Amino acid sequence: MADIPEYCQVLEVAAADGSIKKLIFPKALDLNRPKRPRTTFSKEQLIILKREFDRNPYLIGKERKELAKKLELTETQASFISFIFDKNVSNFR
Incomplete structure (x- = not known):
């Protein structure tokens, strides 16, 4: 080599x-850095996420924080919600 x-x-x-x-x-x-654990959602959380996405696919900061609080998620997991919404919006175009 x-x-x-x-x-x-x-x-x-x-x-x-x-x-x-x-x-x-x-x-x-x-x-050697440990990987971030994968975010998994319960069935109930997925139902709420789907309902919220159907209602409004464009999630802004305040709405994201409220949704995260409703789903009992951390701030890191809440930012992942925005990623999911953005990805789903691009899939529907």
């Missing part, structure tokens, strides 16, 4: 055939 730049790191992983593969990533990419 050629010289690896100082700003890169090498991660060795076992391939399906048992061989060792070397992957090169920038050091700025923190591979």
